[in-house]
Amino acid sequence: MATREKPRKxxxxxxxxxxPDVDHARIWQLGNAYRTSPMILNMAVCHGFLRLVGPGSGARTLVRGGTGKVVLHQQRRIEGTMRAVWTWYLGEGAHDPSVRESVEQVNRQHDAWAGKYPDAILDVRQYTYTICVLAAEPHRVMQRLGLPGFSAKEQRAAHRHWSQIAGLFRIGSDQGVPVPADFDGMLAFLADFERNDYSTAPESNVVAEAMLQQFCDRWFPRPLHGLGRALVLSLATPELLAVHGLKGPRPLVARTLRRTLRTLITVQVRWAPDPVEVAPIRAAFAEPRPETPMGGRLKAALSGMRGQRPAPDGSTSTDV
Known part of the structure; x- marks a missing residue:
């Protein structure tokens, strides 16, 4: 444990x-890598997955007919994601060799799957949406909790940090992901994408249930899985719940959980001593966690996916 050599706050x-124009990577790190924990970041990544599979096409690549790692090996899938995200959080920006190598690994994975699942390749808007979720979703979640969210300086730094990392990704043979001109543009893009590009797909429901099971299995004993599920879903908007066919917690429960999270964050930011080291994310996800049997909700989601076929108009019909 580090000896405190910094002021209390x-x-x-x-x-x-x-x-923010020069030190954007450090500002992002300070605002997002210290006052967090492995469980909180896992919850944020779970929520982020619900966002990213809203369009449905990306979910098909992840599910792969029920054989994907997100379905059969949820802990391994999230451990890899957490390591990548944490590298992007702690790196010194797009010029950092560790960040460049991490993104290149993602590029290689996408290239490999594109050859096997050409119909599920993410389009440019989905790539842009992913970058905007990484940069701005923490701000939106804090505001949903009733907190101010990022300061103006943090917003500018977030935009700069993730815009530069976006330049490392490839979309097919094209280098770089286009991003809006500023943080407000990112927020506007998120709202527009969620209004126009989200679509109900059975594979999205499978990913959602798999990620919810992963979070609950990792952090809660089985009798408290309902609490873990409610904690994640209390952050979701009604539109996000609807696109995945998820039922959120009862309004009183959701309000209580959001109020509790708001209080904990407020105490940490305003009164508790600031940590002197970043959260121990790498250590928490270094050792593989044993997988648990597939839960009832995930089994039901898989059954629903396998019982549906695309109709000519793009909707789904059920084989009887």
Whole structure:
């Protein structure tokens, strides 16, 4: 455990002293890598997956007819994702060799799957949406909890940090992912995408149930899986729940959970001593966690997916 050599409250002061156009990677790290925990980041990644599979096409690649890692090996899937995300959080931006190598691994994976599942390749808007979720979804979640979200400086830094990392991704043979001009543009793009590009797909429901099971299995004993599920879904908007066919917690439960999260974050930011080290994410996800048997909700989602076939108009019909 590190010996405290910093003031009791130092993170916001350091952010205030930095330039978002130059120090954007450090500002992102300060705002998002210290005052968090393995469970909270796992919950955020689970919520992010629900966002990213909203269009449906990306979910088909992940599910692969029920044989995908997200279905059969949820813990391994999330462990790899957490390691990649944490590298992007802690790296010094797009010029950092560790960030470049991590993104290139993702590019190679996407290239490999594109050859096997050409119909499920993400289009440009989906890539842009992914970058905007990484940059701006933490801000939106905090606002949904009733908190201010990112400061103006943090918003500018988030946009700069993720815009530069976006340049490392490939879409087919094209280098770089286009992003909006500023943070407000990212928020507007998210809203437009979720209004126009989300579509109900059985594979999306499978991914959602798989990620919810992963989170609950990792952090809660089985009798409390309902609490873990409610915790994640209390952050979701009604539109997000609807596109995945998920039932959110009862309104009173959702409000109570959001209020509890808001209180915990407020205490940490305003009064608790700031951590002097980043959260132990790598250590928490370094050792593989044993997989657990497939839960009832995930089995039902898979059964629903396998019992549906695409209709000529793009909707789904059920084989009887």
């Amino acid at each position: 130092w993170i916001d002061a350091e952010i205030e002293a930095l330039d």
